[in-house]
Amino acid sequence: MEMRKPNPDAIARCIRKARTIAVVSHVNPDGDTLGSATAMRLILQKMGKEAALFCDGKIPDQLAFLPGAETFRVPTGAEGPFDLMLAVDVSDVKRMGCCALLMERSAKTAQIDHHPTNPLFMETNSVDGDAPATCMMIREQMKTLGVEMDRDIAVCLYTGISTDTGNYAFSCTNAKAFRLTGELMEHHLPLAELNRILFRVKSREQIRLLGKALQSLTFRGKGRIAVMKLTLRDFAACGALSEHADTIVNYGMDTQGTEMAVLARESEDGNVKFSLRAKEPRQVDEIAAAFGGGGHPQASGITMEGTLDEAVEKVVCAMEKYLDETGRQE
């Protein structure tokens, strides 16, 4: 069986052989997948390649500043053919959404990812479950490809590293993340401006939606699980989009006494999308996997069919059972 390991040499061989490359980000795109893809586009252009960016869904307004973000397209099936398809920060095939159709339009497929649950679904896989962000792997990839850092690439990589580490605060943050950020600073990284855009500025829609979510906050599992829900009606009342809910789960997590937090939101396609979070040593990845989701030990997600209340009940009951069982072991 193929092992999960970083393999920049194998990716470099794929890239060198290709002329046209489709770079793919995951659905509900975040700073790491978009930072990785936009950096990759700049890197490939420096190598004289033709790179096209794809994502199934809208690029969040907050991340529209990324160089090349305006070139992302949702594939229709008419694109290509490509010599290579390269997925970045995509933990499984489902997370590509409709971009999966590009696999048939590409002679070769490859991926760079840092999710420990990645089932190695491409022909060539470079997967490092210990990397705090895919953007950190992109830096290593640049070295293998012999491409120099510049300010635009630094902006892309900083976006992925800072967002996936919770602005250098999550336990995944390591010395390498700081060292690499030091290197990015040497390329005139606009740190204060990026921090404002990425971590402070909220739209009015986001603030209104936060109010709705906080109103819905309840505590389960003897007070150890914070639960928030957002209905389509809530989104409509706030004039908000799904992306505006992306960091709200943290308020549940930041409430004293909380060990695990859930934010469940109804989405336009009729599914319920869950954001699950846990404080170490608690873990949510296996709970997410049990419902067809996945992610990291302390931050996972699920997309599930069913009504909001029923779906929440199923997931929260599984979390309560987990806390009862792990609680007994201590």
Ligand code: 5GP
């Ligand atoms: P978030 O709650 O921020 O949307 O996602 C947290 C983590 O869970 C991310 O690393 C993401 O890759 C993963 N994740 C989110 N939603 C899903 C999903 O529906 N399926 C899977 N497999 N992973 C998800």
Ligand code: MN
């Ligand atoms: Mn990531």
